[in-house]
Amino acid sequence: NFQTFEGDLKWDHNDITYRVLNHSPDLDADVIDDAFVRAFKVWSDVSPLTFTQIYSGEADIMILFGSDDHGDPYPFDGKDGLLAHAYPPGEGVQGDAHFDDDEFWTLGTGVVVKTRFGYSLFLVAAHEFGHAIGLEHSAVRDALMYPMYSYIEDFQLHQDDVAGVQYLY
Numbered sequence: 216n217f218q219t220f221e222g223d224l225k226w227d228h229n230d231i232t233y234r235v236l237n238h239s240p241d242l243d244a245d246v247i248d249d250a251f252v253r254a255f256k257v258w259s260d261v262s263p264l265t266f267t268q269i270y271s272g273e274a275d276i277m278i279l280f281g282s283d284d285h286g287d288p289y290p291f292d293g294k295d296g297l298l299a300h301a302y303p304p305g306e307g308v309q310g311d312a313h314f315d316d317d318e319f320w321t322l323g324t325g326v327v328v329k330t331r332f333g334y335s336l337f338l339v340a341a342h343e344f345g346h347a348i349g350l351e352h353s354a355v356r357d358a359l360m361y362p363m364y365s366y367i368e369d370f371q372l373h374q375d376d377v378a379g380v381q382y383l384y
C-alpha cells in the first residue's frame with residue numbers, strides 16, 4: 216500500500232537529470248557521488264527511468280547538503296530527528312532532494328561500526344529519490360518508503376516500493 220502524491224505527480228520524461236550542488240564533509244566527494252549513483256540505480260532497475268548527472272545549469276533533481284535554515288520553508292533540526300527531505304516531481308524546487316548536514320553521513324555498506332553511529336547516505340538517498348520520482352510514504356514497515364530510518368545491511372527494495380514506481384511509470 217504505497218502512496219503517490221496528490222494527483223499522481225510524476226515526471227513527464229524518463230531521462231531525468233540530477234546535479235550535486237555541494238558535498239558533506241563526512242565522506243569523500245566521489246564516495247558521495249557513488250552513493251547517489253547506487254541510490255538512483257535502485258529505482259532505474261525497476262522502472263523505465265534513467266538518471267544522468269549534470270555539472271552545470273538546472274537539473275530536474277538538484278541535490279544539496281544543508282543544515283537548519285537552508286533556503287526553503289522546511290529548515291532542518293540539527294543532529295538526528297529529520298534526516299533529509301525531497302519534493303515530488305515538477306518544476307523548480309520540485310524534485311529536489313536536501314540532506315541534513317548536521318547528521319554524520321556514512322557509507323551504505325562497509326564498516327558497520329561507522330554506520331551504527333551514522334546514517335547511511337545510500338539508504339536515505341534511495342528513500343529521498345523515491346519521493347523525487349513521485350512516491351509518498353508506505354505503511355509497510357520493511358518498505359524503503361517507510362517514514363522511519365532503519366539500517367539494513369543487505370538492502371532489498373520491497374515489493375510495495377516496486378508496485379508504487381511501476382504504478383506511476
Ligand SMILES: CNC(=O)[C@@H](NC(=O)[C@H](CC(C)C)CN(O)C=O)C(C)(C)C
Pocket residue numbers: 295296297298299300301338339342343346361362363364365
Ligand atoms: C532517524 N530519523 C528518522 O527516522 C526520521 N525520519 C526521516 O528523517 C525521514 C527520512 C528517513 C526515512 C530516511 C524523513 N523523510 O520522510 C524524508 O523523506 C523521523 C522518523 C524521526 C522523522
Ligand SMILES: [Ca+2]
Pocket residue numbers: 274275276277305306307308309310311
Ligand atoms: Ca527540481
Ligand SMILES: [Ca+2]
Pocket residue numbers: 291292293294295296297298315317318
Ligand atoms: Ca536532523
Ligand SMILES: [Zn+2]
Pocket residue numbers: 285287289300313
Ligand atoms: Zn530543504
Ligand SMILES: [Zn+2]
Pocket residue numbers: 342346352362
Ligand atoms: Zn520520506
